[in-house]
Amino acid sequence: MDFFDRFAVPHPSIAIYASMAAIGLTVIAVIAGLTYFKKWGYLWREWLTTVDHKRIGIMYLLSALLMLFRGGVDAIMMRAQLAVPENTLLDAQHYNEIFTTHGIVMILFMAMPFIMFFMNFVVPLQIGARDVAFPRLNALSFWLFFMGAMLFNISFVVGGSPDAGWTSYFPLAGNEFSESVGTNYYMIAIQIAGIGTLMTGINFITTILKMRAPGMTLMKMPMFTWSALIANVIIVFAFPVLAVLLAMGTLDRQFGTHFFTMDNGGMDMLWANIFWVWGHPEVYILILPAFGIYSEVISTFARRNLYGYKSMVGSMVIISLLSFLVWAHHFFTMGQGALTNSIFSITTMAIAVPTGVKIFNWLLTLRKGKIVFTTPMLYSMLFIPLFTLGGVTGVMLAMSAADYQYHNTMFLVAHFHNVIIPGVVYAMLAGLHYYWPKMFGFMLNEKIGKWTAWLLSIGFIFAFMPMYVSGLDGQARRMYTYSEASGFSLMNMISFVGAAIMAIGFVLIVYNIYYSTRYESRDISNDPWDARTLEWSTHTPVPEYNFAILPDVRSNEALWDAKKNGHVLFKGDYEKIHMPNNSGIPFIMSCIFFVWGFSFIFSLWIPVIVTTIGIFVCMALRSFEQDHGRYITVKEIEETETNLRGA
Amino acid sequence: MNQLFPMKQVLGFVFSLLLTTVALAVYFLDMSFAAGMTILLVTAFIQAGLQLVVFMHAGETKDKGAIYTNVFYGLIIALVTVFGTLLAMIWDM
Ligand code: HEM
Ligand SMILES: [Cu+2]
Numbered sequence: 179m180d181f182f183d184r185f186a187v188p189h190p191s192i193a194i195y196a197s198m199a200a201i202g203l204t205v206i207a208v209i210a211g212l213t214y215f216k217k218w219g220y221l222w223r224e225w226l227t228t229v230d231h232k233r234i235g236i237m238y239l240l241s242a243l244l245m246l247f248r249g250g251v252d253a254i255m256m257r258a259q260l261a262v263p264e265n266t267l268l269d270a271q272h273y274n275e276i277f278t279t280h281g282i283v284m285i286l287f288m289a290m291p292f293i294m295f296f297m298n299f300v301v302p303l304q305i306g307a308r309d310v311a312f313p314r315l316n317a318l319s320f321w322l323f324f325m326g327a328m329l330f331n332i333s334f335v336v337g338g339s340p341d342a343g344w345t346s347y348f349p350l351a352g353n354e355f356s357e358s359v360g361t362n363y364y365m366i367a368i369q370i371a372g373i374g375t376l377m378t379g380i381n382f383i384t385t386i387l388k389m390r391a392p393g394m395t396l397m398k399m400p401m402f403t404w405s406a407l408i409a410n411v412i413i414v415f416a417f418p419v420l421a422v423l424l425a426m427g428t429l430d431r432q433f434g435t436h437f438f439t440m441d442n443g444g445m446d447m448l449w450a451n452i453f454w455v456w457g458h459p460e461v462y463i464l465i466l467p468a469f470g471i472y473s474e475v476i477s478t479f480a481r482r483n484l485y486g487y488k489s490m491v492g493s494m495v496i497i498s499l500l501s502f503l504v505w506a507h508h509f510f511t512m513g514q515g516a517l518t519n520s521i522f523s524i525t526t527m528a529i530a531v532p533t534g535v536k537i538f539n540w541l542l543t544l545r546k547g548k549i550v551f552t553t554p555m556l557y558s559m560l561f562i563p564l565f566t567l568g569g570v571t572g573v574m575l576a577m578s579a580a581d582y583q584y585h586n587t588m589f590l591v592a593h594f595h596n597v598i599i600p601g602v603v604y605a606m607l608a609g610l611h612y613y614w615p616k617m618f619g620f621m622l623n624e625k626i627g628k629w630t631a632w633l634l635s636i637g638f639i640f641a642f643m644p645m646y647v648s649g650l651d652g653q654a655r656r657m658y659t660y661s662e663a664s665g666f667s668l669m670n671m672i673s674f675v676g677a678a679i680m681a682i683g684f685v686l687i688v689y690n691i692y693y694s695t696r697y698e699s700r701d702i703s704n705d706p707w708d709a710r711t712l713e714w715s716t717h718t719p720v721p722e723y724n725f726a727i728l729p730d731v732r733s734n735e736a737l738w739d740a741k742k743n744g745h746v747l748f749k750g751d752y753e754k755i756h757m758p759n760n761s762g763i764p765f766i767m768s769c770i771f772f773v774w775g776f777s778f779i780f781s782l783w784i785p786v787i788v789t790t791i792g793i794f795v796c797m798a799l800r801s802f803e804q805d806h807g808r809y810i811t812v813k814e815i816e817e818t819e820t821n822l823r824g825a
Numbered sequence: 826m827n828q829l830f831p832m833k834q835v836l837g838f839v840f841s842l843l844l845t846t847v848a849l850a851v852y853f854l855d856m857s858f859a860a861g862m863t864i865l866l867v868t869a870f871i872q873a874g875l876q877l878v879v880f881m882h883a884g885e886t887k888d889k890g891a892i893y894t895n896v897f898y899g900l901i902i903a904l905v906t907v908f909g910t911l912l913a914m915i916w917d918m
Contacts, residue, residue, distance in 0.1 A: 387891065415902050451914055455906050502902050506913050515917040522913075 184780055188338045188358045189271045198335045227760040229313035230722055234320045235298030236617060241324055242292040242606075245283050246684070248331065252280035254681055257641070261674035263662045273658035274341035275334065275360070281344025285460070286368060287327040289598070290375065292606045293467045294323070297382055297406045299613060303713035303720065304400050306391025306729040306736075311384035313758040314800075319374040319381065321768030326371025329775045333363040337780065340364040343656060345457070346427070348438035348449040353431055362779040365428045370775050372420050379413030382406060391712070393731040397491070400711040400734055401477075401484055405470025408494045409463045412501060416459035423452045432781060447512055454505035462501040465597070466494060468605030469536060472558050475608050476540050478709045479555035480547025483735060486539040493532035500529045510578040511585045519578035526576035533569060537562065552707070553627030557608035560635045561600045568596030571646070586656075589649025592642045599638055607631070607687070615706050619718050620698040626690040634683035640676025644669035710738040715747055717822040723755045726815050752819075755810040767796035837879035844868045844875070 187194055212218050225233060255276055259268045268276065302310055310316050333339045340360035342351040351361045386407045390399065399407075427449070429435040436444035477484040484490065506514070506522040540562060549555070571593040575584055584590055607630075614622045645653075648669040653660065660666050705714040715737045716725055727748040732739055739745035774789035848868045851861040877883045883892050 415899065419906070445914065447914060448910075451910055455910070503905060503909075506909065512913075513918060514913045518913045518917040 184359070185336050187335065189275075191272065194334060201332075201335060222762075223760070226765045227317075227762045229309070229317050229758050229760055229764075231298045231302050231310050231313065231316060232617070232720055232722075234316055235295045235300075237320055237324070238291040238295035238298060239610075241327060242288050242295060245288040245291070245327065249280050249283040249288055250681065250684055252276045252283070254677055256280065257670075257674045257677035259658060260660070260670045262671065263660055263664070263667050265659055268658060270658045271341065274343075274656070275339040277656055278340050278343050278346075278364075279334065282330065282340075282364070282368070284598075285344065285464070286371060287323075287330065289464050289602050289606075290371075291323060291327075292602075293409070293464060294320075294375075294378060296402070296467060296471065296606075296609055296613075297378070297410075299617065300713055301382060301385065301403055301406050302389070303616075303716065303724060304403050304711055305386060305389060305394060306712050306725060306731065307385065307389040308724050308728075308755065309758060310381050311388060312381050314761055314764060315377050315381050317761070318764035318767065319378040321764050322374030322377070322771060323371045325768045325772040325775070326367045326369070326374065329370065329772055329779075330363055330367035333360060333367075337363070345450070345453055347453075348427075348430070348446040349440050351427070351431075351449070352439060352446075359779050362428070362431060365424045365431065366775045366779050369421065369424045369428075370771055372417055372424070375413060376417040376421070379410045379417065382410045383414065386410075391729045391731050391736075394736075397488070398731060398734045401473035401487070401490060402467070402470035402711075404491055405466045405473070405494060408498045409466045412459045412463050412466070412498050415502070416456050416463065419452060420456040420460075423449070423456065426452075428778075432778075447509075450509050450512065451505070454508040455502075457508065458505045459501045461594075461597075462497060464602045466497065468602045469494070471605045471609040471612070472540065472561060474709075474711065475554045475558050475612055476543050478612075478707055479550045479552055479558075480544050481550065481708075482543065482547045483710070483738075484539070485542040485545075486535075487734060489535055490539055493535045496532045497529060500525060500532070504529060507576055507578070507581075510581045516578075523576055523578045527573055530569060530573050530576075537566060537569075552611075553622070553624055553631060554608040554612040554707075556628055556631045557604045557611075560631060561604045561608075564600035564604075564635065564638065565597060568593060568600065571596060584649065586654055587649035588645040588653045588655055591655050592645035592649060595642050595645075599642075600635075604631075604634075607634075612707065613713075614694075615702055616713060616718055616720065618695075619702065620694060620700050621702060621706060622690050622694045623698060626686060626693060630683050630686040630690065633686065634680055637676045637679030637681075637683055641673050641680055642676070644672045644676075705737070710735040712736050712747075715740065717819075719822075721818050721822060723757060723810055723815070726752055726755075726819050752812045752815045754812055755815065756807055757810055758807045759805055761805075763796055763800055767793060770796065833879060837875055841872060841875050841879075844872045848872075 212221060225237065228234065255268065256273065259265050259273060298310070298316070302308070338358040338360045340346065340351075340356070340363055341358075342356050342361055342364075346361060346364055349355060351364075386399070386403060426435070426437045430437050430439065430444075436442040438444055438446050438449045440446055473484055473490065503525040504522055506518060507526045510519050510522070540558075551559075571589070575581055575590065575593055584593075611622050611627055614620075648666045649655075651666065651669075653664070653666045653669075660670075702718065704716065704718050707714070711734075712729055712731070715729060725748070727750055729736060729747045730749055731747075732745055736745070736747060740747045770789050770792040774786060774793065777783075777785035777789060845868075848865055851864050877896065883889070883896070886892075
């Protein structure tokens, strides 16, 4: 029995036992369903072993939506707990675990895969390529991310969730104050997912630099591709830092080293420092592709080309460099002197300049545009004012002297939600509506979509504006309750109402997917939005080879040229197409990684050794395998093309 | 014969062994911490550069520009991170 004790949840409650039962039942239902409908083979052939960037993208999307709801439930629980003073819905320990889980899930397992979904689905289509540079590596990236995310998600029913915040600062995250395996989950699960992300970074930089259609020079790339390129460059430079940091944290917790301890020469502040060396660039990894989506959406629905293409690119390049020069603004109050704080204050404020350039470019794109108010456009229009507000409070926080007042209060919480929700989440939803027809062959319902956008925005304002106020009044973040006398009650109640409105908005998204799947017309063209870039020039559904003939590109709006200026996109005859083969190795290897991670978390060294060998065996198999891919013949292409054209 | 014998690689190999020996000497010889660290840092950077250029063929393809840009960008970020950390955690504490 002793052996099994370690897997018990240290701080159980009815809700946790209920979740255990629910997880168990869901797993049984899924297995039974797959067996009953005889779908195991389909699942394996079409999804688990696929190397097709479009399918990998869709799997990222599903994971992201799933995690959005996991994180959303956490959020609603926190707001409910804080709705009234001295509430006892959650106790301190549960509250700690929930805000930690919420932060990690939202940033690493919701926003990141959402970005990955867009990059996977859109970039190869937008640059006129047939897949990414390393399709199998791409599958491995996805499965590593997925296994990391799942490993993290079981923490609350096996062994206990991490509770030291998504930033996991030492010494709180050290063994002394975090005894349970929760923080081990943090270290290992994020490590596994992070390796996947790093591979994606390399993969997409190579794809974008090497696989563009003939004629597409760097300065003729669509803006989303540019933003993806820059985000991936940041990934390649930032994620190794995270990997090293997590490895050091693991060593401290499980192998008795003293990197971040307070004795024996360790330095606990070093964790916060290195964390933000990765952490600040990370927020730009999220926001830049979001900006890219807004650029596509705004120019499509303003019916004109993007204003200031070069300055858009330039500002992103500058942001990518500056994002590595500002990290200390996250700990202005840690005790370093005025010199350091001034330097980092200035670099931080400097970021607002290129960001402002982008905002003005969008506004100037709208000017003289013939604006069409579709759902994606509505999200973009709500984004501009709301995000600007978040940017302004960011500049307030950037003033290091003033930050002593704001730091660690609800004001900060309001700030980063103010940039992340209108900035990143709205972009994701705009992009979801925008690319949905390309993925699935029907549109999402516009009416429900607009209702959702408005509900989310009204809910957002109610949920987060009061936090600026209570934060300035001194309400600290990460506190599970407050007293009546503090006077925070009203603001927190309003926040709760706002959060509830947002929850309705998120449920409406699911309803919209359901409703549109049932009732929306399947009779749409390849280019339902009258868009400007290459991804809309191929068929819907997109054939596995994307383009029968690689497009010839003359400007950053190749499709628009073809539609309005008589440019011929597809010249020449069909030729046989070289495609990669499917492979089960990425999936199997990631499953082994999952077991490896789980064993590592519980310090079960024998399985760790066995699985480590397993991982190397997978890599060796790949190295010695002879796989030259396969060819799609001209005849097959002709058949597919006539079918798709006829439909 | 000249073309066949990989002179550059052999010399590079000898030189990198030499660098390793010098670095190893820090352990065996008795010297101040500062002197030891300086030797280690200098030999480490030369060693890394050597490996990149001689054995990983950094300058030999038409990707030369991209590769060196990448290396320099990485170097800049690394230096900024290290010195920024030293500033925030030690020098200005
Ligand atoms: C004009 C641009 C921005 C400026 C000047 C800015 C400034 C700041 C500052 C100074 C802090 C630390 C405050 C404190 O701890 O007291 C902070 C926190 C944060 N910011 Fe921003 N920011 C900007 C944009 C963004 C964007 C675009 C995102 C994300 C997409 C973002 C996400 C965050 C997050 C997640 C935190 C809090 C992390 C934590 O401590 O848990 N910020 N910001
Ligand atoms: Cu930051």
